[in-house]
Amino acid sequence: MNDDKQPPQQPQGNPWMKNLMIWAGILLAVLFFVQVAGGGGSAPAGNSIGYSDFLQKVEDGSVKNAVITKEYIQGELSNGQRYRTYAPQDPQIIDRLKQQGVAFSAEPEPQTSVWLILLYQSLPFLLMIGIAIFVMRQMQKNAGSGAMGFGKSKAKMLTEKHGRVTFDDVAGIDEAREELQEIVDFLKDPSKFARLGGKIPKGALLVGSPGTGKTLLARAIAGEANVPFFTISGSDFVEMFVGVGASRVRDMFEQAKKNAPCIVFIDEIDAVGRHRGAGLGNGNDEREQTLNQLLVEMDGFEANEGIIIIAATNRPDVLDPALLRPGRFDRQVVVPRPDIEGREKILAVHMKKLPLAPDVDARTIARGTPGFSGADLANLANEAALLAARKGKRLVAMKEFEEAKDKVMMGAERKSMVMTEDEKKATAYHEAGHALVSLHVPGCDPLHKVTIIPRGRALGVTWNLPERDRYSMNMKQMKARLALSFGGRIAEQLIYGEDELNTGASNDIQQATDLARAMVMEYGMSEKLGWLRYRDNQDEVFLGHSVARTQSISGETAKLIDQEVRRLVEEGEATARKVLTEHLDELHSLAAALLEYETLSGEEAKKAIKGEDIGREDPSKRHPALPVTGTSIPTTRRPRGGIGGPAPQGA
Incomplete structure (x- = not known):
């Protein structure tokens, strides 16, 4: 796309409505002409009288003259007045007029034009032909979306000059940008690569988690390359009729050939490119035929020179192997989640559009948003x-970014939710238990924030963030994370007793169980079971035996797996119990601080367990201190957030 400035185009009206108005005008003109031509002139002048009155006036000698036509008799009376009357088929009227000496004459019936007769007879046929022509023109003009356009491609060609995205707008994924920059350079100067024998890649597959910028990269390519850019979604090929998708693939490549060299971007290609023969029964014939046609068009007997296919997906594991081989998608460009440097660059891009206060630091925000x-x-x-904007400020300050980060990470505060004092105390001890374990167990991520304000579906949240980006x-x-999971349940048990345990730790128990089972079955962290994987990818049950296979586990091995999972969970529970028992005074202090302030940062929590003033001077952030002695709590509770924080890869 070039940078030539063009005046904005005025929005055009609906062509259907425009053509319909033209034909309606023609029809009204014809009807008006027929009405005028068939009217036979204006009605005769004079006062209308009945036929019996006319005969009476003839007998009285009051009629001076008469003009007889087929429908009317009109003329002049003796007093000078004009008259007219309807003339029935009266054969004696001539004799009566003669007897009374009335001067009379007759006018012949006007002859209808031959052309008018032909118009009368052909008008219905002309109307039918006009409607047929109108419908056919619309079907030809909108073949891609009309009733006859099932097999037409829905690919859209990007021609907008406004809202242009370039590689300058893409930050944090430098390696992926460099891979695609080479394709743009090839399109701009093919001879640079051709003289060394290099050939342009036929396809590039963008692989990455949702939200990492795959579609943004494709838009940047459209903004950088001065070639036509077609975009389409993988779901646009799939229809309920077999063969429609394949026809759309053929039509898309025909359009691309006419505009070569060009780029075709297929978003969410896994909708059409899934592994063939992987469904239950005979699979999906329409989707498989569409995929077969796509494979042939990308690299078949006929070469598609100058057409580059760029596709995006977050599920490369489900794609057909024939689609991923060299010659079709020559490159798989991984678009990862950005590291701290990338996050800082991305924030800088988005902050350029905001009026920022002087205290805003993109580096600090990037450090607090891993993952x-x-x-x-x-x-x-x-x-x-x-x-x-909600607070009526003119600048966006660091405080708003911190509040926004908490909202995105932990959910919106449910300030309208009314909790009893007993529930507040129980939640404070639960979250204080999580926070205290994270402060005393080696291997736990640093404590970022702990709150007893309900957020999302949780009554309270303890948030731990790693000091740097973590990839394993x-x-x-992992054992520290197991102990952290049970900090809340153990704290409640120590304060309220065994009989007052509630359902609030259900999410913590689920996280701990899943982590312990992954350690045993996937990560080889059990000496008794060894370095074997006992669980394959169970998420994809439709991929066939060549991609995912269910492991057959004997009864003795399954029993040993359960024993090892239980051992890891019990070790984490014992670690949490030891820490909280040895630091019970700190647990009370931290719970009291949470009841007073409701939200504490990691540094404030450390000051609270040491009995130091956390340094808040704003009295609006303080709440009346509540006694922290044991109090009974309800036995039915909503699940708490427990140990919040982004899970690293592999955890």
Whole structure:
């Protein structure tokens, strides 16, 4: 796409309505002509009288003259008045007029034009032919979306000059950008690569988690390359009729050949490119035929020179192997989640559109958002701007970014939710137990924030964030996470007793069980079971035996797996119990601080367990302190958020 400035095009009206108005005008003109031509002139002048009165006036000698036509008798009376009357078929009228000496004459019947007769007879046929022509023109003009356009491609050619996205707008994924920059350079100067024998890649597959910027990269390619750019979704090929998708693939490549060199972007290609023969029964014939046609068009007997296919998916594991081989998709470009440097660059891109206060630091925000994708960071900046606007501020300050980060990570505060004092105390001890374990067990991520304000579906949240980006976890960190999971349940048990346990720790127990089972069955962290994988990808049950296979586990092995999972869970529980028992005074202090302030940062929590003033001077953030002695709590509770925080890869 070039940068030539063109005046904005005025929006055009609906062509259907325009043509319909033209034909309606023609029809009204014809009807008006027929009405005028068939009217035979104006009605005769004079006062209308009845035929019996006319005969009476003839007998009285009051009629001076008469003009007889087929329908009327009109003329002049003796007093000078004009008259007219309807003339029935009266054969004696001539004799009466003669007897009374009335001067009379007759006018012949007007002859109807031959052309008018032909028009009368042909008008219905002309109307039918006009409607047929109108319908056929519309079907030809809108073949891609009309009733006869099932097999037409729905690919759209990007020609907009406004809203242009370039590689300058893509940040945090430098490696993926460099891979695609080479394709753009090839399109701009093919001779640079051709003289060394290099050939342009036929396809590039963008692989990455949702929100990492795959579609944004494709839009940047459209903004950088001065070639036509077609975009289509994988679901646009799939229809209920067999063969329609294949026809659309053929039509799309025909359009691309006419505009070569060009780029075709297929978003969510896994909708049409899934593994063939993987469904229950005979599979999906329409989808498989569409995929077969796509394979042939990309690399078959006929070469498609100058057509580059760029596709995006977040499920590369379900794609057909024939689609991924060299010659079709020559490159698989991984679009990962950005690291801290990438997050800072992405935030800088989005912050350029916001009026920022001097205290806003993109580096600090990037450090506190590990695991965020580009879409998450865009949402974070937007939420901060909305919060500032809601408060009536003219600048977006760091405080709004912190509140927006908490909202995105932990959910919106449910300030309208009314909790009893007993529930507040129980929630405070639960979250204080999580926080205290994270502060005393080696391997836990640093404590970021702990709150007893309900957020999302949780009554309280303890949030731990790693000091830097993490791509794997070791056994020490996983065992620490197991202990962290049981901090809330153990704290409630120590304060309220065994009989007052409630359902609030259900989410913590689920996280701990899943992690322990993954350690045993997937990560080889059990000495008794060894370095064997006992669980394949169970999410894809439709991929066939060549891709996913269910492991057959004997009864003794399954029993040993359960024993090892139980051992890891019980070790985590014992670690949490030991920490909270040894630091019971700190548990009371931290719970009291939570009841007073409701939300504490990691540094404030450390000061609270040491009995130091956390340094808040704003009295609006303080709440009346409540006694922290044991009190009974309800036995039915909503699940709490427990140990919040982004899970690293592999955890």
